[in-house]
Amino acid sequence: MGGHATTVYPQATRLLITADAGASNSYRTRAWKSELAAFAAEVGLEITVCHFPPGTSKWNTIEHRLFSHISMNWRGRPLTSHEVIVNTIAATTTRTGLRVHAEFDTGQYPKGETVSDAQMAALPIVRHDWHGDWNYTLRPEPTQPGAEEPPPSAHRADRRDLSRLVHPVVTGMPTTAWDDLLTRLAVPREAQGAADLHNRRGGVRRLPPGTGRRPRLTLADRLRATVLDQRLGMPQPVIGDLFDVSRMTINNAVRQTRQLLAQIRHTIEPANVRLATLADHAARAGLDITAEIEKAC
Known part of the structure; x- marks a missing residue:
């Protein structure tokens, strides 16, 4: 993604990502922000993320321009293998010019990895004044992904x-x-x-006032x-x-x-x-x- 983007838009200095509020790219997910920071440093782009508020992901234009057509193309076809899934997605087209590229990601993504408070604090992230939990920018600065919590x-x-x-x-x-x-x-x-x-x-x-951290x-x-x-x-x-x-x-x-x-x-x-x-x-x-x-x- 990074190499392709910088090749097509060599003068670009910023990248805007609109994302849902849940799943792996949730605004609460530390790994999402940590990996985006690493990506920003790798490609030298300032990355701004704007999450759709919870329950409003259908506002995302990609839902209407891509996912809906993929769903219609499936038409109840049994998804029996990864190859069938990838080929079905890639074969999706529309009369208005939609063309889809799909490929199987063979990368390894170990489960159970966590991002510590110290690693989060080291991220070059700036939250926006308007709903900073949902809107933030990651600067293309190197972080210390191996940073550990300081001893007590x-x-x-x-x-x-x-x-x-x-x-x-x-x-x-x-x-x-x-x-x-x-x-x-x-x-x-x-x-x-x-x-x-x-x-x-x-x-x-759900808890009475005065409780909690x-x-x-x-x-x-x-x-x-x-x-x-x-x-x-x-x-x-x-x-x-x-x-x-x-x-x-x-x-x-x-x-x-x-x-x-x-x-x-x-x-x-x-x-x-x-x-x-x-x-x-x-x-x-x-x-x-x-x-x-x-x-x-």
């Missing part, structure tokens, strides 16, 4: 107290304005979280991370290290928090410098930053 000793024994990151030097706003912003975001975030859970469950809640980032954490990303331009892997979560978790949190800020029409103004750490920000801005914030760095 590599994680912080106790998470740093990042509450001091609401210092005006960091947020660019007085503490009272910060508290007011958190209050304004509370209700929209609750609705956003409920909708996100509903989409991931694919239906209504606690969120890794609180609303305050999400807003702090968004300020570091949008105001100071801090790299997301660095932010993830501060909060002891993956880059993907930070990416999702920032994307969702930006949506909430847009709802209440609040804009985070970028600082004059785009830096890697808070210590750099304090030094270059010539500002007095508290010892607590320096420890958080």
Whole structure:
């Protein structure tokens, strides 16, 4: 597929894939994203995937322009072998010019292989602002498919107290304005979280409220991370290290928090410098930053 695409479209830099929401290319399937990332790096194309929402796969034009004609061509024929299946698909034509190429894939696909949290965090994936679970882009960057989870000793024994990151030097706003912003975001975030859970469950809640896994980032954490990303331009892997979560978790949190800020029409103004750490920000801005914030760095 990759070699053919780059030969037919040698000037192409991007590839758009529309996919159903389930089966092997489900938006929840880690192996799908991992293999796409490897493919993007191999062919040098930026790959954008747009999944049809659950239950709406019939909107996919390939269902109407290809699969329906293949089904009519079968006409109840017993599919007794792989050869019969491939030949029946390949023999499908229409008066409007449909021609189908089909061949038997002899590749080996071992079962039971998993993609770890560390491998997922290493993928060069960017989720879109609009339903990021269903719409995302994989950049043509090399990943580390053999990456393993870091040993437990590599994680912080106790998470740093990042509450001091609401210092005006960091947020660019007085503490009272910060508290007011958190209050304004509370209700929209609750609705956003409920909708996100509903989409991931694919239906209504089956367990009573308050049960299940606690969120890794609180609303305050999400807003702090968004300020570091949008105001100071801090790299997301660095932010993830501060909060002891993956880059993907930070990416999702920032994307969702930006949506909430847009709802209440609040804009985070970028600082004059785009830096890697808070210590750099304090030094270059010539500002007095508290010892607590320096420890958080």
